[in-house]
Amino acid sequence: MRIGVFGLGKLGLCSAACFAAKGHQVVGFDSNPEHLAALMAGACPIRETGLEELLALARPNFTVTDAPDAMVQETDFSFIIVPTPSRSDGRFENHAIEEVLAVIGPALRGKNDFHVVNIVSTVMPGSCEGSFQPVLERLSGKNCGTDFGLAYNPEFIALGAVIDNFLNPDLVLIGASDERTGRLLTGLYRSTCDNEPRLAVMSLINAEITKLSLNCFVTMKISFANELAAICEKIPGADAAVITAALGEDSRIGPKCLKSGLGFGGPCFPRDNLAFQAFAQEAGWEACLAPQVVRLNHLVTERLLSLISRHLNPPARVALLGLAYKPDTHIVEESQSLHLARKLMAAGFAVRLHDPLALDEARAVLGEGPAYCRNACDCLRQTDAVALLTNWPHYAGLDWERMHFPDGHHPLLVDCWGILKGRCLPNFRYFSLGLGPRHPVIGPPLLTGDNPKLTLIKPHREDGAAWGCRGISR
Numbered sequence: 001m002r003i004g005v006f007g008l009g010k011l012g013l014c015s016a017a018c019f020a021a022k023g024h025q026v027v028g029f030d031s032n033p034e035h036l037a038a039l040m041a042g043a044c045p046i047r048e049t050g051l052e053e054l055l056a057l058a059r060p061n062f063t064v065t066d067a068p069d070a071m072v073q074e075t076d077f078s079f080i081i082v083p084t085p086s087r088s089d090g091r092f093e094n095h096a097i098e099e100v101l102a103v104i105g106p107a108l109r110g111k112n113d114f115h116v117v118n119i120v121s122t123v124m125p126g127s128c129e130g131s132f133q134p135v136l137e138r139l140s141g142k143n144c145g146t147d148f149g150l151a152y153n154p155e156f157i158a159l160g161a162v163i164d165n166f167l168n169p170d171l172v173l174i175g176a177s178d179e180r181t182g183r184l185l186t187g188l189y190r191s192t193c194d195n196e197p198r199l200a201v202m203s204l205i206n207a208e209i210t211k212l213s214l215n216c217f218v219t220m221k222i223s224f225a226n227e228l229a230a231i232c233e234k235i236p237g238a239d240a241a242v243i244t245a246a247l248g249e250d251s252r253i254g255p256k257c258l259k260s261g262l263g264f265g266g267p268c269f270p271r272d273n274l275a276f277q278a279f280a281q282e283a284g285w286e287a288c289l290a291p292q293v294v295r296l297n298h299l300v301t302e303r304l305l306s307l308i309s310r311h312l313n314p315p316a317r318v319a320l321l322g323l324a325y326k327p328d329t330h331i332v333e334e335s336q337s338l339h340l341a342r343k344l345m346a347a348g349f350a351v352r353l354h355d356p357l358a359l360d361e362a363r364a365v366l367g368e369g370p371a372y373c374r375n376a377c378d379c380l381r382q383t384d385a386v387a388l389l390t391n392w393p394h395y396a397g398l399d400w401e402r403m404h405f406p407d408g409h410h411p412l413l414v415d416c417w418g419i420l421k422g423r424c425l426p427n428f429r430y431f432s433l434g435l436g437p438r439h440p441v442i443g444p445p446l447l448t449g450d451n452p453k454l455t456l457i458k459p460h461r462e463d464g465a466a467w468g469c470r471g472i473s474r
């Protein structure tokens, strides 16, 4: 198939590379001249796992152009993957999409072949039929559904795993103006995905609502796990990780995104939740769950601040490990780590920061207040507390067991994801989120069997100064 892509950013460039690597003929256009020039020169201006290698593989089928109207003439699909920033009321701004439609509409006027205009950018429900379709019909002089097709086809990908998620989706969501458009897009994805995903083809409005609902539901699962963790922290012997692992085994619930930790952040979940609330209000319904989900997410960093404040007084030094909103990316947008850093600094703590990829991005947001450390061990040197925030595998691999601090100093170690649970950490006062006080040392595991997810109970203690290795096995 011949595909034109408008917007070669974090999602657009990866999508273009995936289609081209699978043998489709792809042309791309981006309105940022420097970005376009870099791509024309053969560079890869986006940092994403595996993208450079995939682009090299895809190059024979991938070109970039500065003539977007000709791109419409020469292709079967126009994918629109441009920014739709959030407004202060939570709704998305469609300005960049409208700029693209102003190119596509007139180009369709002179085109005889059926062409699919596919909106991938996240939009408010009602945008496709209420706004984009009339604009395209007016500018092209043609009818949507017979002369050209309009589709809404958002992606559910996580930065750092965009290519893998794109090629192996659980679900391909396709809202289509007509049956032919739905068929063309399902054919395109069947010939591109490595797996055999569920293809959900529906009307434009249903797809628009599905996209927001799905992300909003995921944030609800995350906040449920975090509320459970907050409760477990008050119950002797309770462990939220054991409970959520068992809950996830029930097919009505499922294990994904049901893990307590630092909460959600990034460029999609927080704003999609707010857009869902704005959409509900516009429809005449006051959303009840979604605002509480956001509140619970804020409470995670409040819990961390109060845990640290209970044990240390400002200006004690606090090292934060992990600043990106998730592992494998440098993106710090809506990162919970940065929210925590701000709260700690406002409370008077001296904050030290480390991240394998996101240090410069964090500095651009937080300025020169904190100390920025290129090396995790430098960050830990001379600290009074450590919070393990982003679940980078690198952090689990540090030699925590043999870390020593001068003068019998025992820094507080707060482990948001339980990655060090069960390890012998003689020189730290260890706390894991979601773990109750006086967690008992248990002999044989309570749950055993073939399923490793259920064999989670490990000997563990966390009673501060008396903490030692005796009775702990790994």
Ligand SMILES: NC(=O)c1ccc[n+]([C@@H]2O[C@H](COP(=O)([O-])OP(=O)(O)OC[C@H]3O[C@@H](n4cnc5c(N)ncnc54)[C@H](O)[C@@H]3O)[C@@H](O)[C@H]2O)c1
Pocket: 006, 007, 008, 009, 010, 011, 012, 029, 030, 031, 032, 035, 081, 082, 083, 084, 096, 097, 099, 100, 120, 121, 122, 123, 154, 155, 156, 157, 158, 159, 267, 268
């Ligand atoms: N990145 C993600 O994780 C993700 C996931 C799901 C959905 N989305 C949605 O996809 C859309 C794009 O996100 P992104 O992260 O790729 O954004 P991005 O900012 O990384 O890239 C957008 C690109 O579009 C270009 N652009 C802007 N206006 C243009 C125009 N008129 N014509 C051509 N190019 C134009 C920009 O120069 C930029 O390179 C957004 O609506 C976002 O919500 C993103």
